Amino acid sequence: MEPAEGTSRRSAFYETRTISRDVVVPEYPELGLIAFDSPNDPEPSVRVEGGRIVEIDGRGEAEFDLIDAFLAAHGINPAVAEEAMALDDLSFARMLCGHDVPRTEILRLVEGMTPAKVARILSLLSPLELMQAMAKMRARRTPSIQAHVTNRIDHPLLIAADAASAVALGFRELETTVPVLRDAPLVALALLIGSQVPAPGALTQCSVEEKTELELGLRGLTTYAETVSVYGTEQVFLDGDDTPWSKALLASSYASRGLKMRFTSGSGAEVLMGGAEGKSMLYLEARCVAITRAAGSQGTQNGGIDGINVTGSVPNGMREILAENVMATLYGLESCTGNDTQMSASDIRRTAHTLPLLLAGSDFLFSGFGSIPSYDNTFGASNFNAEDIDDYLMVQRDWGFEGVLRSQGDETLLPLRRRAAEACRAVLDELELMTFDDAELERVVTAHGSLDVSEHQTDETARAGDAIIEREITAVDVVRALSIRGFELEAERVLEMTRQRLFGDHLQTSAIFAEDMSVLSALTDPNDYAGPGTGYRPAPSRLDEMARVRQERSHVELLAEQAPHAGCVVLTETGPASVRPRPDEVVVGISPAFGVDVWLTLSGLTVGEALRQILAGIEEEGVAARVVRVTHSLDLGMIGWTAANLSGSGVALGIQGKGTALIHRADLPTLANLELLSMAPLIDASRYRLMGRNAARNARGEKPSPVLLPESGEPMGPRYHAKVVALINRESQCLRPGDPQEIEVTWPS
Amino acid sequence: MAELRYPLGQHNRADIRSQTGKSADELTVADIRNGTITADDAAVDPDTLRRQAEFAEQGGNPQLADNLRRGAELALFSDDDVLRFYDALRPGRSSVAELQGIAAELEAGGAERCAALVHEAIAHYSRRGLIS
Structure with a gap:
């Protein structure tokens, strides 16, 4: 089709790219569509009278909205406020990225700052400076990571098996949610069981409406809570069906049962709920994070949650997201840093969103890495999903940052998935909630996602969920059922999660349980990053684990495909090669290991077949051919040139064991050539034959059209270079000084 | 009473008791099976939460400490x-x-x-x- 008048094929092509599905907008401060520094943001200010905060960001206490009032009562420290607010913004911004002022001093000063002040300071930092601040200011030294474990049909056995997979991969918090609220107790129970199968101590959560979520926690069916949402304007806070006071009491309710809890917020939410009041996203988020600290939450999930696509639609949106994450750390909070909702249809763009944070490190690098296929993510697709795990592991390997995950093969995962599914099935049966047959269990064990299992009858999961609530089933009942059915290890581990409530150690900032059940928190494992050589560094054993990815192949594995083809052609040396006077010949120069240690070219043809095609092509043109081995060089130019100098016509064809081939002529410089086929993986039999014919025609003094490789956009390097290195190594092991050798070619019958 | 040090589960596993006076290691699978231990025996004691509040305060977070103290109050409801x-x-x-x-x-x-x-x-x- 012809392009429309005034347009190019290139711009039509651009329309087909995934990035063209992303719609972005100009800044529009009236709607809150502005990342930093809205003209409507207040000037930072504070006034302290008689030890009380009576003015925040230009508003006197008589005009305080609920958020201001709560911050005045519980948040901003009046003893520090005047000192902190008098600090120069730029000087303070520099303290965040440098190493002269310790983290604890920064935390002390931020206690006295207002939201407008904190937002203004963070707006001064470049992306790199935000990364530096993140590395310095996060609470826990050792990074961790959270997974989403959900499926679109709330299949409890699949939840349990996927929970086990997630923990085996390294996730330490698992978050689930349900499309049907009544399913929540069942799904929470399945998640709890599956989470303890590979190792003890992973925390689990079921994100539903606040009161239901609390109820699940009180029963011990979950071990932490996260969906405790706060907002940056009073109206949206109220529309979210809470106030700062109700949220504070909710936080205390979780504490009263020994349950870990964090708040959640994130830019874009106020815009989506139509109540941004014309303020910038970062300023509103500063109000959220300040409330989070004031209400006594140990941490927050923010930066790239449900509002990510709104933030992503405005200029500097991703810098704002990173600034939000840093902001949480400035308030001394556990930072569970988004990377949650998928922010783009473009793989490049969604990766670019996440990478800076991965390099900087965080308490939780993701607040929901989709450990299941995107279609099963009932939160909506995550920025990274099960489909991306291998990519993620490879990026982790490339950079050596602590991405917390490890590669696991089916030999590890399948037994764990089976155990989790069996344990869950046994508990559901013992508690008379649901039954599953063996065939379904098998489907669950090997499933990629819910499309691979049966859809149970409508309402069955909901009725099981109702029964858990009505019969007041708790974690203790789960322990009993596990034990009765012989799952003693899992019974003990679920019970240990219940026992931990007696201690409450995991209520402290940034607390997680390591796989040995030790507590890693801001108190036991405080971040001490202060430049090179300090802070968290992956141990050598961990770096080794990171290096083991599914795509890794040793030299031995890379070369294993060679041996079965040994002897596909017999190349016998008959003595030193001589120059022959006949002008109607082409000499074929082969490399040192060709048909000696290298038997298969990169395109999958044997060296015997490649040579047969070349010789046949020469013969078809009525030209004589002979074969010589060049032993003193593995360089293809030198091989071809050396052969050309032996050729009566002065024309030769050179080929390496990996299949790269060229046509050379004796009067050319060594590194020149007449024709070169450098992309060995793309050279098929017909092209070798054509190369032979072209060499022959050159020998006759003709100028044939060069052999063209097929069109391919595939990058050859990543796929073939490891093999190239291994094959070149074989060539170099066969190097020996001396003159080229005449070769007699025979084909095994 | 032994000196209580964070993390309590590591340093004071035997000292910490639930509201019904059970230590963590007295919450056994066997006793759950024979019914002598119930969910009520796994309730955190208010004093433990108050001790955690002190740890939070020492860690520089008075608001978290307040929350844990409110939690201690609610623990008995x-x-x-x-x-x-x-x-x-x-x-x-x-x-x-x-x-x-x-x-x-x-x-x-x-x-x-x-x-x-x-x-x-x-x-x-x-x-x-x-x-x-």
């Missing part, structure tokens, strides 16, 4: 009460009088910090016209 208190504080759920009733109930149960939070809420909800 039933699940239903806790759910009801929270719900009452949400927008549009209660009148001034009803919230005052909740505050009184909290005070009667020794939950002074929580009661103070409710009184504060009454004042600000009223000032902002959310309740009457």
